[in-house]
Amino acid sequence: MSTLTKLSAIPYTGPAPTNRNVYTPTEAPAADARGEAILAALNLSALTQERGQDLPTFIVDRAEIINVLRALHDHASLQFTLPLELFAVDYPNREQRFDVVYQLYSLANNERVRLKVRLADGETLATSSGVYQAYDWFEREIFDMFGIRFDGHPNLRRILTHENFQGHALRKDYDPAQRWLLTDAGIATIHPKIAPQFVQEEEDSDFERVTLNLGPSHPATHGTLRIVTTLDGETIVGADCEIGYLHRCFEKMSETHTYQQVIPYTDRLNYCSAIINNVGYCMTVEKMLGVTAPERAQHVRLILSEFYRISDHIICIGTNLVDMGALTNFWWLFQPREEIIALAESCSGARLLPSYLRIGGLAVDVPSDFLANAQRIVNMLPRYIDDVEALVMKNRIFRDRVEGVGVISREDAINFGFTGPCLRATGVPFDVRKSNPYLGYETYDWDVPVAEGGDTFARFLVRFEEMRQSLRILQQAIDRGLPPGPVMVDNPYVALPPKAKVYNEMESLIYHFKLIMHGIQPPVGEAYFQVEGGNGEVGFYIVSDGTKHPYRVRARPPCFPIFEAYSKMITGQTIPDAIAALGSLNIIAGELDR
Amino acid sequence: MTFSERLYLPQVIGGMFRTLKHLTKNLFNIKGLPTISYPEVKRVYSERFRGRHILTSREDGTTRCVACYMCSTACPAECITIEAGEDQRTREKFPVRYDIDLLRCVFCGYCVDACPEDAIYMTRDYEMAIDTRARAVVGLRDLVVPPNFPVGPMGWRPYYGAIEKHGTAGGTGIGQPLRTAPYEDDAPPNPDLYRGA
Numbered sequence: 001m002s003t004l005t006k007l008s009a010i011p012y013t014g015p016a017p018t019n020r021n022v023y024t025p026t027e028a029p030a031a032d033a034r035g036e037a038i039l040a041a042l043n044l045s046a047l048t049q050e051r052g053q054d055l056p057t058f059i060v061d062r063a064e065i066i067n068v069l070r071a072l073h074d075h076a077s078l079q080f081t082l083p084l085e086l087f088a089v090d091y092p093n094r095e096q097r098f099d100v101v102y103q104l105y106s107l108a109n110n111e112r113v114r115l116k117v118r119l120a121d122g123e124t125l126a127t128s129s130g131v132y133q134a135y136d137w138f139e140r141e142i143f144d145m146f147g148i149r150f151d152g153h154p155n156l157r158r159i160l161t162h163e164n165f166q167g168h169a170l171r172k173d174y175d176p177a178q179r180w181l182l183t184d185a186g187i188a189t190i191h192p193k194i195a196p197q198f199v200q201e202e203e204d205s206d207f208e209r210v211t212l213n214l215g216p217s218h219p220a221t222h223g224t225l226r227i228v229t230t231l232d233g234e235t236i237v238g239a240d241c242e243i244g245y246l247h248r249c250f251e252k253m254s255e256t257h258t259y260q261q262v263i264p265y266t267d268r269l270n271y272c273s274a275i276i277n278n279v280g281y282c283m284t285v286e287k288m289l290g291v292t293a294p295e296r297a298q299h300v301r302l303i304l305s306e307f308y309r310i311s312d313h314i315i316c317i318g319t320n321l322v323d324m325g326a327l328t329n330f331w332w333l334f335q336p337r338e339e340i341i342a343l344a345e346s347c348s349g350a351r352l353l354p355s356y357l358r359i360g361g362l363a364v365d366v367p368s369d370f371l372a373n374a375q376r377i378v379n380m381l382p383r384y385i386d387d388v389e390a391l392v393m394k395n396r397i398f399r400d401r402v403e404g405v406g407v408i409s410r411e412d413a414i415n416f417g418f419t420g421p422c423l424r425a426t427g428v429p430f431d432v433r434k435s436n437p438y439l440g441y442e443t444y445d446w447d448v449p450v451a452e453g454g455d456t457f458a459r460f461l462v463r464f465e466e467m468r469q470s471l472r473i474l475q476q477a478i479d480r481g482l483p484p485g486p487v488m489v490d491n492p493y494v495a496l497p498p499k500a501k502v503y504n505e506m507e508s509l510i511y512h513f514k515l516i517m518h519g520i521q522p523p524v525g526e527a528y529f530q531v532e533g534g535n536g537e538v539g540f541y542i543v544s545d546g547t548k549h550p551y552r553v554r555a556r557p558p559c560f561p562i563f564e565a566y567s568k569m570i571t572g573q574t575i576p577d578a579i580a581a582l583g584s585l586n587i588i589a590g591e592l593d594r
Numbered sequence: 595m596t597f598s599e600r601l602y603l604p605q606v607i608g609g610m611f612r613t614l615k616h617l618t619k620n621l622f623n624i625k626g627l628p629t630i631s632y633p634e635v636k637r638v639y640s641e642r643f644r645g646r647h648i649l650t651s652r653e654d655g656t657t658r659c660v661a662c663y664m665c666s667t668a669c670p671a672e673c674i675t676i677e678a679g680e681d682q683r684t685r686e687k688f689p690v691r692y693d694i695d696l697l698r699c700v701f702c703g704y705c706v707d708a709c710p711e712d713a714i715y716m717t718r719d720y721e722m723a724i725d726t727r728a729r730a731v732v733g734l735r736d737l738v739v740p741p742n743f744p745v746g747p748m749g750w751r752p753y754y755g756a757i758e759k760h761g762t763a764g765g766t767g768i769g770q771p772l773r774t775a776p777y778e779d780d781a782p783p784n785p786d787l788y789r790g791a
Contacts, residue, residue, distance in 0.1 A: 261670035264702040328613060335628050349642035349716070349750045355702045363707070367640065391612055395605045499752040502710050509710060516664050516708045 023288055023525025023544065025054035032056075038113065041078060042071055050116065054287075054527050055103070057114040062125060065102075065117050069131045072104060072113065080104035080113055082430070083417045083561075085528075086128075086138035087554045088146045089543055092172045096120045098148060101541070102128075103528070107414070107428060110435050114528075119148060127153040134417030134561040145170035145251075160244040160593060163188050169252055176249075176256050190228045192238035195571040209237065212575065216245045220323045220579045223589030225563070227578070234574045239567035243592055250594040254553035258519035259285050259359060262553060267353040269555055270591040273312040273534035275304045275344065277555075278357035283438060284529035284540040285359045288522040291494055295483040297361040302439045303374060303477050304347070304356070305531075306470040307340045310381065312534030312586070313421075313463045320460075320583030321392065324401050329388045336384050339377045346373065359520055360495045361488035371478055378474050385467055393460070402456040406569045406581025409454060417561035420536030421462045422585060426454035432532035444473045459584040494520055519548030533558055535586045559585075559592040639718050643749035644701045646719040647694055649737040650712065650745065657738050658713035661689040665705035665714060673698035674705060692737060696722055697730040703750040716750035 025031070028051070035049045035056035046064030050057040060068050072080040085103035096118040103114050117125060127150040129136040139150045140159040147168035150156055158165065164186035167174055192211075215226040224245030230238040250269065254262045266281040267274040279301050286293060293301070314337045318330040341351045347366050348356035356363055392398045408416070410426040423430055431448045433441040449465035451458035488495040492511035501508035522544040530539035536558025543552040562585050570578040599605055620627055630637060639645075650658050661678035679690035705714050724730050745751065 257670055261668070261704070264670050264700050264704075332616075338628070345643065346640040347642070349640065349644040349703060350701060353700075363703070364642070367642075387612065391609050394599050395609060396599060396602050397606070496707060499712070503712065512710055513664070516668050 021523040023523040023527065024052055025287070025525075025527060027054045028052045034111065035113075038078065041075065042068075044068060044071060053114065055112050055114045057116065060115050060117050062117055062119060062123065065115070066126050066128060066131065068115065069102070069104075069128050072115075073131055077109075078106060079108040080106045081414050082107055082419075083132035083134045083138075083415075084112070084419075084537065085539065085541070085554075085556050086135050086142065087541070088142045088148060088170070089552050089554075090146060090170065090172045094118075096123075098146060100125060100142065100148065107430060124149040124151050126151050129153060132417065133412070133415050134564060137560060137564045144168065147171065158244075160247045162186065162244070169249065174252075176252055190240050190242060192228050192230045192240035192567070194230060194238040197572070198232065198235075198237035214575075214578075216242075220582065221587075222319055222583070223587065223592075225582075225587060225589060225592070227567070227582075229570075229575070229578070231575070236570050236573055236575065236578060239570055239578075241563060241567050243563065243589075245593065246589040247593040250555060251553055254550050256549065258548045259522070259550060260520060262550065263357060263359075264353070264355045266555070267355055268590050269557070269594060270312070270533055270535070270538070270559075270588045271352060272315045272586075272588055273305075273308040274353050275301075275308045275356060276312075276531060276533045277538060278355070279305055279439070280529065280531040280533070280538045281540050281555075282357045282359050283531065284527055284542050285520070285522060287529050288525065288527045288542060288544060289359070289494060289520070291360055291489045291491055293361045293489060294486050296365075296485050297487040298439050299477065299480075299482055300347075300362060300366055300370075300487065301357065302441070303474060304344060304354075305439070306474050306477070307343065307374070307377070309532075309534055310467050310470050311337050311340045313467050316535075316583070316586040317388070317460065317463055320580070321388075321398075323579050323583045324398065326392060326398065329391060332384055332387055336377060336381050339380065343370075343373050343377060346370070358488065358495070360491065361486070365487045366482070371482060374474065375478050378471055378478065381467070381471055385464065389464055393464075399457065401576070401580050402460060402584070405456045405573065405577045406584065407453070407455045408565060408569050412565065412568070413454060416565040418536070418565070419558050419561075420533065421459055421466060422535065422562050424448065424450045425458035425462045427452045432530050432537050436530060438529075438531060441473075444476050446472050456581050456584040521546060521548055530556070535559060535588070536562070555591075555594060557591045557594060559587045563587050563592055639720075639749070641718075641749065641751075643716070643718040643720070644703045645717045645749050646696070646722055646732075647705070647737060648715050648717055648739045648743070648745075648748070649692065649734070650715060650739060650743065651741045653741050655741055656686075657688060657734070658711050659689050659692060660687050660711055660713075661692075662687075662710065664708040664710060668704040668708035670702060670704060671698045671700045673700075689734065692734050693731050694737065695731050696724075697727065706750050706752060709752065712752055715745055715748045715752075718749045 031053055032049070032051050035058065038056055039047060039049055039058070044064070044067070046061040046068055048059040050059055072078055082105040084105050085101065087101055089099040089101065091097055091099065098119040100117045100119060101114060103112060105112050119125060125148060127135070127139060129139060136154070137159060139153055140156060142148050143150065143156055144158040144160050145168055161169065162180070162182040164182045165180045167178070210231045212229045212231050213226070214229065215221040216224040226242040226245065228240045228242065229236045248268070250265055253265060263278055263281060266277040269277045314333045318333040321329045344354045344356065345351045347370065348354035348363065408426060410428060413423050413426045414428065418426070419430065427450050429448045429450050434448055446469045449462050449469060451461040492515070496515055497508040497511055502512045524544055524546045526541065526543045528539055528541045530537050537556060538558060539556035541554040541556070542550055545551040566582065566585065569581055652658055661676050663676055666674035666676050673695040675691065675693040676689050677691035678687050680687055701716070703716060706716055
């Protein structure tokens with residue numbers, strides 16, 4: 001085999017294992033202070049502050065949740081208008097076993113807030129879809145996964161699992177191995193709700209209304225999405241989206257695996273920009289462990305994240321143009337994407353799903369020609385972007401297909417919980433890399449591109465410009481060079497020791513065994529961390545109970561609220577417009593269904 | 595949009611010229627084309643490529659694996675099944691069964707990272723087409739390689755820390771050396787050669 005040099009035994013002098021300590025976030029004092037200020041500004045009796053969390057956190061009375069949400073939304077200075085998250089956590093040993101967690105964002109003040117409602121089994125909660133439209137689907141997901149009912153919900157049925165599914169999968173007492181077969185008899189027929197402005201017209205119309213089914217296996221959906229439309233002539237008068245065809249129980253599977261084993265699963269959320277999901281997940285666990293990846297690892301993470309963001313936009317633009325009949329752009333754009341993927345392959349050994357990151361750093365150091373190849377790709381990319389932009393952006397055939405198509409207003413986009421390029425296409429400059437910088441994004445010189453209009457054309461403009469801004473970041477990152485040093489933290493409770501030590505040293509061998517068999521054990525607590533993904537904010541909320549398995553992993557899917565708004569965006573338009581709009585939203589089924 | 599953009603034709607013709615430019619450029623530079631005539635010509639993958647697995651052997655011909663179950667514990671896809679046996683003469687533990695279900699495997703490389711015995715490597719072999727599901731389960735017979743099998747050209751391997759691992763970002767091969775099949779210059783990922791046991 002290989003010739004190994006005997007390394008001298010260096011006793012480990014770092015921090016002791018953190019197992020079963022209580023997690024106290026470094027942000028806690030600031031969050032508590034801000035929480036008190038919010039409490040004073042709201043002046044509501046239904047709120048109780050929960051201290052020691054990474055965000056200002058409040059426990060809300062079950063009956064008062066709508067009033068509290070409305071107060072936070074309408075408050076003159078707080079303005080928590082952007083709904084980011086709504087999910088539940090199950091604690092079966094508690095009397096009130098469910099925590100329903102709301103997370104809101106204030107665009108005006110750049111701050112987040114977390115609300116928790118405690119529910120006993122069988123208790124219901126009032127629907128908040130009247131305050132935030134995004135919560136319509138989020139509540140359906142909670143109903144599907146936990147069996148919590150929402151009073152007054154317009155359409156409370158299962159969303160990720162099928163009609164023959166029994167029980168609620170994310171409850172702790174649900175057996176992960178349980179499977180349910182969907183039979184023909186169980187399949188429900190979907191009748192899209194006719195949009196109010198078309199209800200009156202039915203009698204006057206010369207056409208008979210037709211139901212048209214798009215997907216789940218349709219080339220234009222780029223994934224397993226199903227859209228049922230009701231057509232009046234060529235106009236879509238009602239649409240309903242069905243998802244869940246690619247549901248792979250990411251959140252349930254995470255609970256039966258170790259922290260390190262979840263990384264390959266996160267790859268498969270947004271498979272077009274897998275590295276960004278890795279970064280989000282690893283940094284959440286690192287935040288709980290209180291470790292920071294070495295500078296070299298952070299620099300590589302940033303470079304690969306930006307390359308994958310470009311690759312994500314390339315896929316979105318390329319396939320969207322294919323849907324509209326412009327095939328050439330797809331071939332041209334896939335050449336630089338191939339180079340980006342080859343760069344990831346040279347680092348990690350896999351092309352699409354690299355699983356390159358580890359909690360605490362990177363799996364291995366980058367190859368010696370990493371920066372040279374990165375520079376080569378950065379040099380070649382502008383030519384391809386310019387070519388495609390020149391080919392389509394001034395072409396009237398293209399412009400007529402995209403301008404005024406799939407429009408969403410700024411208010412609706414915010415209310416639907418849009419993030420990423422789709423939100424920036426309505427003129428809101430919200431980017432996690434600017435608002436909550438991570439990996440040192442604040443030290444780079446770049447701008448957040450925004451466009452006005454919120455139509456498909458605006459989303460094209462934002463994505464083209466974002467690729468250029470990513471190139472700016474990449475050029476600066478390459479110019480700075482890779483910092484020397486290790487790519488993994490020096491902490492045997494987090495990082496596997498190098499193999500040379502494992503083969504030759506008893507101590508390292510024990511650490512190696514302990515880490516594989518007992519896993520990483522973050523302290524008891526919960527944390528949320530967010531990164532800017534290819535199509536919006538990718539966030540991970542992790543609850544740890546101090547064991548090797550995560551107690552709960554919640555991934556915030558940016559596509560989910562965006563696709564929720566899709567049926568509203570296409571109502572009143574034609575099927576070809578709907579296809580053009582769908583491509584520009586960049587819905588990735590892997591992330592949508594998890 | 596300007597007046598010339600509002601007329602369809604100038605932009606359409608302009609786009610046509612751009613396409614024609616690419617066509618003529620490519621016509622006179624066939625060698626610079628990014629397409630690869632697979633399977634006659636194959637891509638060069640890095641020496642970290644995570645392909646099909648091998649189990650290495652000691653110099654006396656026994657397999658290095660000691661059936662410690664570390665790889666099957668670390669596997670996120672739960673695709674490795676091991677049954678341990680004991681050598682009556684040397685009292686050493688060894689695997690009597692070592693199955694990898696290649697259809698379950700996600701090729702993450704965690705088994706290689708977990709192995710404390712330098713026993714499992716991943717090759718650069720990515721051509722694993724099969725005709726039945728049963729054939730996707732590979733056992734000791736398919737995985738174990740003979741002693742002194744050259745692991746130099748293999749893929750994902752144990753990380754030694756300071757030891758340099760080479761990698762080349764080959765891309766689609768523009769300006770990069772292409773290799774013709776079947777791998778002439780290094781050890782072939784030929785299934786027949788794996789069958790050492």
